[in-house]
Amino acid sequence: MSAIYLIDHYANNLSSYMHKASTLSKLISAALALGITMFTGSALALMIDFLLILMFMRTAKLPIFRMLRWTIYPAFFASLFALSQLPYSFILPIITMFKAVNAALIMLFLVSTTPYPELFSVISISSQTIGNVAFLTYRFFFIFIDQASKRFTAMKAKGGLVGGWRKRIENLANFLGLIFVISFEISENVYSAMKTRGYSGKIFCHRKKERKFSKNDLMPVAFALCFSTLMVVSLFIREGGILI
Amino acid sequence: MHIHVPDGVLPVWLWILGYIIVSTFLSVAVKKVRGDEKRGIYAAAMSAVMLVAMSIPLGVPYHINLTVLAGIILGPWWALISNFVTNVMLATFGHGGITIVGLNTMVTWFESLVGLYIFMTLQAAFKQRKWRFTVATGVSTFTALMLSAVLVIGIVAASGINPAEAIHHEHEGNEESQISMAVFTVLLVPIALVGAVIEAIITSFIVMYVRKVRPILISG
Numbered sequence: 001m002s003a004i005y006l007i008d009h010y011a012n013n014l015s016s017y018m019h020k021a022s023t024l025s026k027l028i029s030a031a032l033a034l035g036i037t038m039f040t041g042s043a044l045a046l047m048i049d050f051l052l053i054l055m056f057m058r059t060a061k062l063p064i065f066r067m068l069r070w071t072i073y074p075a076f077f078a079s080l081f082a083l084s085q086l087p088y089s090f091i092l093p094i095i096t097m098f099k100a101v102n103a104a105l106i107m108l109f110l111v112s113t114t115p116y117p118e119l120f121s122v123i124s125i126s127s128q129t130i131g132n133v134a135f136l137t138y139r140f141f142f143i144f145i146d147q148a149s150k151r152f153t154a155m156k157a158k159g160g161l162v163g164g165w166r167k168r169i170e171n172l173a174n175f176l177g178l179i180f181v182i183s184f185e186i187s188e189n190v191y192s193a194m195k196t197r198g199y200s201g202k203i204f205c206h207r208k209k210e211r212k213f214s215k216n217d218l219m220p221v222a223f224a225l226c227f228s229t230l231m232v233v234s235l236f237i238r239e240g241g242i243l244i
Numbered sequence: 245m246h247i248h249v250p251d252g253v254l255p256v257w258l259w260i261l262g263y264i265i266v267s268t269f270l271s272v273a274v275k276k277v278r279g280d281e282k283r284g285i286y287a288a289a290m291s292a293v294m295l296v297a298m299s300i301p302l303g304v305p306y307h308i309n310l311t312v313l314a315g316i317i318l319g320p321w322w323a324l325i326s327n328f329v330t331n332v333m334l335a336t337f338g339h340g341g342i343t344i345v346g347l348n349t350m351v352t353w354f355e356s357l358v359g360l361y362i363f364m365t366l367q368a369a370f371k372q373r374k375w376r377f378t379v380a381t382g383v384s385t386f387t388a389l390m391l392s393a394v395l396v397i398g399i400v401a402a403s404g405i406n407p408a409e410a411i412h413h414e415h416e417g418n419e420e421s422q423i424s425m426a427v428f429t430v431l432l433v434p435i436a437l438v439g440a441v442i443e444a445i446i447t448s449f450i451v452m453y454v455r456k457v458r459p460i461l462i463s464g
Contacts, residue, residue: 134333138333145296
């Protein structure tokens, strides 16, 4: 199943302090944590950051192992860079790997506790056009993935993925071609329906209640505070001459 | 398939520069596409198809990204917006860093642009041939993806440049940017090559199929 599908499920159907916190506080805390991760040069501090994120994910009732599985992809590409740094240092590749994985985990933490449309409303503040495309992409994705999964199962059941590589690639491409054609037909229908409802290039996905602060916002504040404290401590230790 | 640069490997000045460049082009794109709402819906559909295609597992480093097809279907400006939205969504679950969205969008838009122009040139050159769409798609996809791998290597090489050093001629330690380009290139090129071949074949088949079923979508 697609990552977006599950992430959307976690963001909309799980309940925790983090889920109930306002979008703004979550965005600020994630940006702060991300910034600190990018500027931290200590492997030990990044390791502790990593554990901190997992701990906060646990409190938000998110499945840790699935989240870690999703970091295989950034970890793989970070390993290309880490291996390229090996001729210069042994500690630098570790820092590179942790930075990539931690950043991915912070983003996963944010999107698994905040529904995508709320995040897109931030994009639409800077550009309505891009915000619209983002929001519609999100809507279409779930329609298309549903169509794709039904047809993929049908293709598999009819032996579409057995046989030689040539046949398999041809079937897979035909399947993608079919999804492509279906998606454009659906998008045309959606456009016609939106036009009849008076669509003129603007979609509003703002929800006022997300801008209010409450006690639930203490969770993202605590998240950002832990990162900031750890950075300050690691800087003090560095200044004191202890290298980690 | 292209290389999604993760967070934390490139220096801050480089990814901020990526955001500045992409923001500039995006503001131009938003002006250019104003009033073309229908194509905006297509752009969203294309982004969603790209995300669905990326959900098909082909092993860890590989997935189909269809950026060249996005260029062919949407044209240069909508392709930029579509690529940006796709990269933002991908970055939310670790496919490319959130700080690198600007640079990754530049790379994917480069694929769309190069792919589009090679496709247009080839299909015009072989106008009388039946196979022109298939060959033009395959060649343009392969070339665009290999050139985008070169662009990624260029970006990573640029990460070794210290702007302070370049501007003020002062030497400052730039620890973060210590990447052996030889090792990186040796690791990247085989992955990019295999990915480009797979994507070129699949994209050609997709275009063949679409030409059979809905030729109006890819009319050249």
